[in-house]
Amino acid sequence: MNQEKVGKFIATLRKENGYTQKDLGDMLGITDNSVSKWERGINAPDIAVLNSLSDIFHISVEEILNGERKFKKKEKDPEHHQKVLEVKNLSKSFGKRKILEDIEFDLYEGDIVGLIGANGAGKTTLMKTILNLYKANSGIVKICGFDTRKNFEEALSKVGCVIENPDMYQKISGRRNLEITALINHIQDREFIEKMIKFAKLEERIDDKVKKYSLGMKQRLGFINALIKKPKLLILDEPMNGLDPLGIKELREMLLKISREENITILISSHILKEIENICDRIIILNNGKIESEFGIEEVKYKNISLEEEYFEKIYSKNTKGENEK
Ligand SMILES: Nc1ncnc2c1ncn2[C@@H]1O[C@H](COP(=O)(O)OP(=O)(O)O)[C@@H](O)[C@H]1O
Ligand SMILES: [Mg+2]
Numbered sequence: 001m002n003q004e005k006v007g008k009f010i011a012t013l014r015k016e017n018g019y020t021q022k023d024l025g026d027m028l029g030i031t032d033n034s035v036s037k038w039e040r041g042i043n044a045p046d047i048a049v050l051n052s053l054s055d056i057f058h059i060s061v062e063e064i065l066n067g068e069r070k071f072k073k074k075e076k077d078p079e080h081h082q083k084v085l086e087v088k089n090l091s092k093s094f095g096k097r098k099i100l101e102d103i104e105f106d107l108y109e110g111d112i113v114g115l116i117g118a119n120g121a122g123k124t125t126l127m128k129t130i131l132n133l134y135k136a137n138s139g140i141v142k143i144c145g146f147d148t149r150k151n152f153e154e155a156l157s158k159v160g161c162v163i164e165n166p167d168m169y170q171k172i173s174g175r176r177n178l179e180i181t182a183l184i185n186h187i188q189d190r191e192f193i194e195k196m197i198k199f200a201k202l203e204e205r206i207d208d209k210v211k212k213y214s215l216g217m218k219q220r221l222g223f224i225n226a227l228i229k230k231p232k233l234l235i236l237d238e239p240m241n242g243l244d245p246l247g248i249k250e251l252r253e254m255l256l257k258i259s260r261e262e263n264i265t266i267l268i269s270s271h272i273l274k275e276i277e278n279i280c281d282r283i284i285i286l287n288n289g290k291i292e293s294e295f296g297i298e299e300v301k302y303k304n305i306s307l308e309e310e311y312f313e314k315i316y317s318k319n320t321k322g323e324n325e326k
């Protein structure tokens with residue numbers, strides 16, 4: 001065992017879950033000092049502790065000892081996971097221009113899927129079409145089994161989204177914005193709203209007008225606002241846009257935590273491939289309105305390359321193939 005690597009990995013798992021060293025120590029019935037010693041590679045946890053860590057973090061003992069995840073998450077068996085989003089044959093044109101062509105994919109409960117592709121590839125259009133903000137020319141979208149055309153309200157009641165910029169009322173407080181969202185969605189759980197405010201670390205500023213917030217605060221507010229209706233599916237269009245490293249880190253931790261704890265399915269687009277690689281279990285590459293490739297992140301990890309390398313390889317090999325075929 002590489003004690004230092006294992007220690008660093010335990011620290012990563014702990015932080016991803018938002019625990020302090022003391023929280024983790026309390027869960028294990030030991031002092032925070034012992035946790036600190038593992039994390040610095042001074043001591044190694046014994047087998048009983050490893051078993052407990054495995055339970056706490058939903059990860060195998062083997063992975064902890066290797067100091068890295070074999071798979072981003074436990075492998076999912078589609079048979080036993082609810083299909084949260086089903087997209088079939090989806091096409092969208094603006095006038096004569098075909099923007100999306102025959103898009104097909106499924107998302108299962110708890111999936112975090114990254115949607116990547118060049119500017120203009122159709123990512124935002126795809127998200128808006130899924131949400132029925134744009135009317136599809138053909139195809140079917142089902143959310144938790146509800147057809148977005150035939151059962152619009154039921155389907156959309158299961159989705160939270162932040163498309164382009166968080167759409168918040170600027171002249172009222174963050175709290176009032178959340179209350180309005182709760183009211184519209186018939187949510188009366190005030191405790192949940194307070195929990196979300198804490199989750200987004202907005203307690204101190206929640207009563208200020210939104211226009212006074214920093215971009216990171218607005219993004220975090222938009223994100224919890226999307227969670228207020230307790231959705232099964234979250235659709236986030238470039239949520240990291242314009243955020244500084246700390247803002248990105250905070251948003252990443254929130255995403256991972258909410259996905260784990262509430263088993264929310266997330267579809268997220270971003271140009272920050274490193275971030276997508278950190279967060280997602282699965283990747284969909286969109287190229288000129290078509291799905292170019294769909295793969296699990298573990299595929300990239302096994303090849304020991306970065307998502308960026310994989311992305312360019314997939315796009316590039318396609319382009320050269322195209323030329324050969326001419
Ligand atoms: N409302 C619209 N009307 C006409 N064309 C649009 C509209 N929205 C997007 N497009 C076009 O659709 C294509 C895909 O855009 P978009 O979905 O925003 O891509 P991405 O989000 O991947 O950058 C672009 O060529 C864009 O010009
Ligand atoms: Mg876009």
